[in-house]
Amino acid sequence: MKKPEILRIDLDENGHLVIPAEVAAEYGLTDGALVRLQHSEGGFRLTRSTASLVRVYIEITNLCNLNCSTCMRNVWDEPMGSMDMLTFEKILAGIKGLDPLPTVFIGGFGEPLAHPQFLEMVAAARKLGAQVEFITNGILLSEEIVKTLVDLNVQRVWVSIDGATPSSYADVRLGDELPLVTENLYQMQRVKVNKARSRPRLGIAFVAMKKNIQDLPDVIRLGKNVGADKFSVSNLLPHTAPQKKEILYARSMDDMELQPSRWSPEVILPRMDLNALTIEVIDRVMKSNNLLNLARQPLKMAVDSCPFLEKGSVSIRWDGAISPCLPLLHTHQSFLDDTLRINHAHSFGNIHAAGLLDIWQSPAYVQFREKLQAFDFSFCTYCNSCDMAESNLEDCFGNDHPTCGGCLWAQGFIQCP
Numbered sequence: 001m002k003k004p005e006i007l008r009i010d011l012d013e014n015g016h017l018v019i020p021a022e023v024a025a026e027y028g029l030t031d032g033a034l035v036r037l038q039h040s041e042g043g044f045r046l047t048r049s050t051a052s053l054v055r056v057y058i059e060i061t062n063l064c065n066l067n068c069s070t071c072m073r074n075v076w077d078e079p080m081g082s083m084d085m086l087t088f089e090k091i092l093a094g095i096k097g098l099d100p101l102p103t104v105f106i107g108g109f110g111e112p113l114a115h116p117q118f119l120e121m122v123a124a125a126r127k128l129g130a131q132v133e134f135i136t137n138g139i140l141l142s143e144e145i146v147k148t149l150v151d152l153n154v155q156r157v158w159v160s161i162d163g164a165t166p167s168s169y170a171d172v173r174l175g176d177e178l179p180l181v182t183e184n185l186y187q188m189q190r191v192k193v194n195k196a197r198s199r200p201r202l203g204i205a206f207v208a209m210k211k212n213i214q215d216l217p218d219v220i221r222l223g224k225n226v227g228a229d230k231f232s233v234s235n236l237l238p239h240t241a242p243q244k245k246e247i248l249y250a251r252s253m254d255d256m257e258l259q260p261s262r263w264s265p266e267v268i269l270p271r272m273d274l275n276a277l278t279i280e281v282i283d284r285v286m287k288s289n290n291l292l293n294l295a296r297q298p299l300k301m302a303v304d305s306c307p308f309l310e311k312g313s314v315s316i317r318w319d320g321a322i323s324p325c326l327p328l329l330h331t332h333q334s335f336l337d338d339t340l341r342i343n344h345a346h347s348f349g350n351i352h353a354a355g356l357l358d359i360w361q362s363p364a365y366v367q368f369r370e371k372l373q374a375f376d377f378s379f380c381t382y383c384n385s386c387d388m389a390e391s392n393l394e395d396c397f398g399n400d401h402p403t404c405g406g407c408l409w410a411q412g413f414i415q416c417p
Contacts, residue, residue: 025099026100028049029049030049034051035049036305047373048312050309050366050370051366053313056104056314056356058091058108059083059107059317059318060088060108061082061108061115062078062317063115064110065114065139066111068172069172070162070172070236070239071239072332073109077331082115082318083115083318090320091316091351092130093355094357095128097357102130103133103155105134105135105417106121106133106134106135107417108329111140112135131155133155133157134157135205136158137173138160138161138180138185139177141157143191146184154200155199155201156230157200158232159203159205162207162212162215162219165178185226188202188227202228203228203229206234207236209247210246210248216233232416235408236248239335240335241335243335249413250337252413253382253411266293267292269293303410305410322350322351323345323348324348324369326416327343328345328346331344336380336406344393346401348362348364372404375410376397377395377403377404378405380403380406381405
């Protein structure tokens with residue numbers, strides 16, 4: 001997180017606020033761009049504009065060397081494949097026209113290191129000048145690969161670790177590979193020291209469930225020991241009926257308020273030690289239909305914002321299809337409470353038919369991002385009472401595919417690095 005900047009107000013001759021050029025460029029604040037303005041008692045927050053493209057997720061393969069119990073690949077009927085270099089080069093050609101260059105994030109619903117041309121793709125993106133991140137299960141992170149990543153000055157490696165012991169790790173990842181993953185991360189730390197490099201930075205991604213949440217402190221401890229400086233924790237998206245019993249947010253979904261209500265008083269709490277006593281009291285306050293504000297941050301309210309839009313991102317499937325987010329890359333099922341919801345894939349074009357910027361700036365895609373900014377969708381996440389909640393094809397506000405009212409990413413329950 002960047003440290004807040006202190007700026008002296010600069011107004012033009014018409015009394016309009018002048019935003020520094022470098023800030024405007026970073027957040028896509030161009031003439032006519034749509035932004036979201038959020039007010040609070042202490043000021044306001046201006047989001048990144050809908051025109052800002054600063055992060056490109058690229059799924060170079062949806063094949064994987066593991067078969068994790070929590071993966072959506074277990075419940076979909078999608079073609080499997082890997083991206084060829086021609087497709088990847090077409091993506092880079094589109095990225096080349098952007099200033100500043102967006103970050104290339106290699107990852108989707110497969111294992112990037114299983115792609116035989118993974119390092120060639122990373123090298124091509126770095127040669128272009130783009131920052132590169134990727135996510136991996138860490139099993140194939142060999143010494144040779146690590147040395148190349150260090151030499152290429154890759155920005156960050158995210159490693160998925162869902163347990164702190166071999167047995168708990170194997171319970172989710174279906175393979176007792178934690179000692180190998182840990183050794184690979186220690187090896188990456190040693191290579192960076194030997195080469196006097198600080199990158200790649202290491203991040204740990206953890207999927208929280210009832211059966212592994214007790215492991216989280218130990219996963220963080222393990223991660224710190226191997227040099228991790230970021231930890232991304234997500235809830236589980238249940239793809240099967242038994243997985244519904246593992247979620248940690250059932251009541252949180254029921255507690256969400258659509259907006260502050262005159263019937264729901266606001267309770268403003270300070271920061272305090274979290275222990276058995278204070279957690280119990282806070283829990284009781286939340287159960288009493290109050291709007292809870294903790295350390296000036298509101299809780300119990302709908303988020304209603306797309307994290308992929310806020311990141312200024314686009315997602316590209318292994319075959320070149322371009323989608324607004326990772327969840328829309330593939331048709332898959334998941335449960336919204338007890339409702340089985342089918343999330344149908346959606347793309348605004350394919351890199352083999354049009355350039356990346358042409359698709360990004362197409363009227364249909366621009367209009368969809370503006371709808372996302374306003375989040376003008378029905379409240380499927382907490383209403384969930386009609387058959388329209390069973391898919392993302394339509395909603396009761398009159399929106400057609402894709403509808404995002406049932407998206408758990410948009411409500412802050414599920415998150416990706």
